[in-house]
Amino acid sequence: MNKTKPVDGKYNLVNLPYGPTALEPVISAETLKFHHGKHLQTYLNNVNAALHGSGLENMPLEEMVTKATGALRNNAGQLLNHNMYFMQFAPPQADNVPSDQLLALIETHFGSFEKFKQEFVKAGAALFGSGWVWLAADADGKLLITQEPNAGNPLQHGLRPLLTMDVWEHAYYLDYQNRRPDYLSALWQIIDWDIVEARYNS
Numbered sequence: 001m002n003k004t005k006p007v008d009g010k011y012n013l014v015n016l017p018y019g020p021t022a023l024e025p026v027i028s029a030e031t032l033k034f035h036h037g038k039h040l041q042t043y044l045n046n047v048n049a050a051l052h053g054s055g056l057e058n059m060p061l062e063e064m065v066t067k068a069t070g071a072l073r074n075n076a077g078q079l080l081n082h083n084m085y086f087m088q089f090a091p092p093q094a095d096n097v098p099s100d101q102l103l104a105l106i107e108t109h110f111g112s113f114e115k116f117k118q119e120f121v122k123a124g125a126a127l128f129g130s131g132w133v134w135l136a137a138d139a140d141g142k143l144l145i146t147q148e149p150n151a152g153n154p155l156q157h158g159l160r161p162l163l164t165m166d167v168w169e170h171a172y173y174l175d176y177q178n179r180r181p182d183y184l185s186a187l188w189q190i191i192d193w194d195i196v197e198a199r200y201n202s
């Protein structure tokens with residue numbers, strides 16, 4: 001997968017490839033403003049502060065999440081996870097399906113696209129507390145769904161992360177309050193499957 005490194009010793013906030021209202025009504029401009037502009041900014045500031053003098057200044061984020069410990073590991077995980085989350089979205093489409101290659105893989109590993117979505121939402125809804133639900137691939141290209149608590153990433157189990165849904169309350173509370181399954185189910189409309197497929201093929 002692509003490696004993310006700091007520029008001049010620090011990370012910068014990712015520029016979103018869509019406007020503030022582009023994901024509505026699935027994700028409101030208000031949620032986006034706080035989630036990207038405040039929550040992600042804080043994780044990023046924490047990584048930049050912890051990076052200074054750590055000796056890990058040149059280690060890509062994708063390695064840092066498996067090799068660093070403590071606050072740096074957690075904040076690097078949140079930075080990487082949020083970057084992947086925000087970069088995989090596009091304006092809502094009612095009938096949003098993966099392209100042929102990925103659709104065929106999903107059907108092979110989960111039975112059908114519908115079953116995959118159900119299983120994914122169930123995994124996200126059942127994750128206790130804060131964390132992330134992922135679609136990941138193993139070394140043989142087999143697809144699997146993983147539940148990662150807190151700042152977890154499938155890279156920490158030797159898997160390649162492809163698609164993620166943030167189930168920390170800050171990701172959905174303004175729009176969905178306690179209805180996490182509704183938030184997860186709505187996100188399918190805004191997944192940019194070309195990005196997910198590119199991650200699979202990278």
Ligand code: MN
Nearest residue numbers: 039166168171
């Ligand atoms: Mn978040």
